[in-house]
Amino acid sequence: MARTAIVTGGGSGLGREISLGLAHAGYGIVVVDRDESAAHACASSIGEHGLSAQALRADVRVPEDVTGIVAAAQRLGGPHVLVNNAGGWTPQRQYPQAEAAEWAATINLNLIAPMLLSQHVLGPMREQGGGAIINIASSGGIGFEPYGSPEYGAAKAGLIRFTASLAGLASSHGVRMMCVAPDWIGLSRAHAQWERMSAPERSASRPLIPPADVVAVILELLRTGSGGTVVEMWGGDQPIVHSP
Numbered sequence: 001m002a003r004t005a006i007v008t009g010g011g012s013g014l015g016r017e018i019s020l021g022l023a024h025a026g027y028g029i030v031v032v033d034r035d036e037s038a039a040h041a042c043a044s045s046i047g048e049h050g051l052s053a054q055a056l057r058a059d060v061r062v063p064e065d066v067t068g069i070v071a072a073a074q075r076l077g078g079p080h081v082l083v084n085n086a087g088g089w090t091p092q093r094q095y096p097q098a099e100a101a102e103w104a105a106t107i108n109l110n111l112i113a114p115m116l117l118s119q120h121v122l123g124p125m126r127e128q129g130g131g132a133i134i135n136i137a138s139s140g141g142i143g144f145e146p147y148g149s150p151e152y153g154a155a156k157a158g159l160i161r162f163t164a165s166l167a168g169l170a171s172s173h174g175v176r177m178m179c180v181a182p183d184w185i186g187l188s189r190a191h192a193q194w195e196r197m198s199a200p201e202r203s204a205s206r207p208l209i210p211p212a213d214v215v216a217v218i219l220e221l222l223r224t225g226s227g228g229t230v231v232e233m234w235g236g237d238q239p240i241v242h243s244p
């Protein structure tokens with residue numbers, strides 16, 4: 001039976017690229033997205049390549065949905081891999097202009113939800129012989145300079161520290177938890193934004209990271225990475241690997 005991978009936020013953006021990349025690497029994918037049509041569209045494209053995927057509408061912040069995500073993967077004989085990819089900035093306003101409920105929602109999506117889903121997959125992964133979890137953080141969670149979304153930066157910094165803290169899951173549960181922290185990725189939205197930038201703004205920016213490079217790092221971590229590893233990705237440079 002094919003190994004099963006859950007990809008959250010798998011319907012569009014980076015999650016779609018990860019879903020397709022893992023499907024091509026032989027995983028059966030549970031494409032989880034709160035946008036049902038995006039999840040279905042991604043699962044259909046995977047199916048068109050003769051590969052296996054199931055769409056699941058779920059919100060990773062809702063505990064009942066989290067239970068449903070794990071159950072869906074268990075019905076397929078997994079989960080063997082979890083990619084905690086769903087994430088993003090608070091729309092419109094950032095801390096301190098944002099109300100507490102708004103910035104708390106960003107921390108919930110980018111930190112609490114990956115913690116919750118990871119906790120729910122640990123038992124099933126251990127029972128079926130082990131597994132791997134990839135947390136998608138961001139370069140926004142690294143560094144000491146001012147940053148435009150403090151709540152997003154804090155949540156992603158937390159996700160990085162969370163991952164490194166849990167290197168021991170490899171021995172206690174047979175689960176390698178690892179993290180990728182990319183800078184700006186060359187998804188279609190980023191390319192459109194890049195086009196709108198002035199020449200000086202562009203030359204002051206690092207090149208966009210090809211999404212395929214992020215997928216390649218994830219696949220390499222799944223093959224050979226050790227639990228607690230964090231990989232920084234900066235446009236135009238080689239990935240920086242922090243192993244425990």
Ligand SMILES: NC(=O)c1ccc[n+]([C@@H]2O[C@H](COP(=O)([O-])OP(=O)(O)OC[C@H]3O[C@@H](n4cnc5c(N)ncnc54)[C@H](O)[C@@H]3O)[C@@H](O)[C@H]2O)c1
Nearest residue numbers: 009012013014033034035059060085086087088138184185
């Ligand atoms: N785009 C970048 O340049 C970049 C850079 C560094 C890190 N990241 C991280 O990569 C991940 C993906 O980013 P993206 O740019 O592809 O995002 P995106 O907004 O383009 O796509 C996110 C997907 O997740 C889904 N989603 C959002 N909230 C959800 C929820 N609560 N439950 C289930 N699904 C949900 C959305 O419907 C969407 O399909 C995020 O964690 C982001 O922080 C992105």
